[in-house]
Amino acid sequence: MIERINLAIIASDYKLALHLCDSAIENQHISAELFYKQSIAYRSVYHYKKAYKSIGNALDLNPDNINIRVEFGKVCYALDMLNSADSVFSEIFKFDTTNYISGIYLTRIYIKKKEFDKAFSVFKTLSEMDSLNNYLFRQMGICKIKDKKSKKAIPCFQRAIEIDSTDIKSYEYLSMIYQALEEYDRALSLLNKAIQIESLNSGLYFEIGELHYSRNHHYK
Template sequence: MKHLIFSILLLLMFKAEAQSSALAVADSLYIIGNYSKAINEYSKVGGLSAALQIARSYNAVGNYEKAITQYQYVVDEDVENQLAQFELGKLLLKVNRFEDAKSVFTNLSNLNTTNPEFQFYLGEVNRHLDATGASLKQYKKAIDLDSTHLRSLFQLAKHYTIKQERDNALTYILKGLNYYENDVSLINLHALVLFNDAQFEKAIPLFEHVLELGEDKNYVYEKLGISYNKNWEFKKAKEAYAILLKRDDTNSQIYFDLASVYQKESKLDSAKIFINKAMAVQKPIFANGYNQLAYIAREQKDFKNAFKLFERAHKEDTSDALIYYNIATTYDQFGTDLKKKLGYYENFLKDYPNQHPYYYETAKKRISELKEEIHFAKD
């Protein structure tokens, strides 16, 4: 009997050693990225640990359906296995199976209520499902569990920046930057909040810092160009736009913005050149170009030409109430026909009711004055 027990123990020991050896081989293949061979070796070993590694291997080679099947097997066999569920949930999110991912992360959040990552990913799932309120709630829960959770802070800051809720955005931006002052995403959001709030002088050094941190993107130069221009730093504005034009000389908006810089410097001939360049590459609407040329002509007291340019802009874009208002006021400045002046203002009120309240009230006042002038002219 003792010999039998000893033989059984010896057999089990040899089997465990063989299994351990096979697992070591499989692990060594997995570590160096030889995933297909690793899968074969793990299949020989068997067991939940090997199944989890097979799932990870399939995930690594991009065979997501087989990876999900393996993860699901592990989870079904061990419902308390949070690691397998976590990896499964992230994979389901990656392949856009949002409802399935939501089920996994909801379960994880219930299993472990103190893990901020589970709350964050549940927030991510809800964000993709357009359940904004639920996603914000989960991000806030993650921050309650870990006040330094940068990804949750970023998502909240981004949401409130897009909604232009300045104070809420700054609350989460500054919290995040307090923990990691060189987080380029949060610095970028900080700059955008100030930019949207017309605090261009304060936004400039933040956009510049974003560039220093390697975020060499066109939109940063675009915002910097506008900010420099608004802050009367014309040389820097031109430098920013020059960089953009080197990258893309077919973007009409860059030419328009550059023309605005020259116009602000009262270099009107240069402004015209860039407006014409913008119109040369603009497709298909030229309203913006004609409109800006009209403003320059009016600034040069060339009211008749300004009037013609505003009319051309209006033909390109009849939806813009301000363009038609400019037609009326420009003709009012040089025209002699009182009834024609009156007609333009009346058409403005008729075609663009309740748009631009200030201009609407100004037009009504001018109509009263013109009617009075016409009446006295008859007398």
């Protein structure tokens, strides 16, 4: 039965997965794994309260299973129970920093709670394991901007671009920082490089127009 449920979940046929879960429960084939799969199916169709009940049952039967604990954290996050989700993922990540999904959820929680320094710290830990992931470095830069430490964001975005020279968002963020620092030539150079990559991106041309306006206003 579990194998059939797994196949249904893989195929995104959550209605079938839930039907199979209900059938198994009715026939007393109860296990932590069954409730865990039921939670995944409920969460996937946005029935978070039902997922919470299912994963709670799974935890009662197997409280030490990492996958079950991670699923519990995901459901808590979906229900906006940020402190509970924080507690779950922090405990997992503290003892296993290679648990990538826990780290990513922690960053989302900290960003929602506006604890940008904590989010940066987790992104940094993840980047030490996954040093060629430009997304992580870009997010580190965004955390520094939100924490009002824009200058410290510069090397983060530079590293993101080193890893992926087509990372348009990092060009834009860097340009924005240099514009705020009134280093207009650098800001313009970055936007021009971005346009060479995405010549049909109308937003980039708008940003260049805004930059020229700011620079001309500055030098009046």
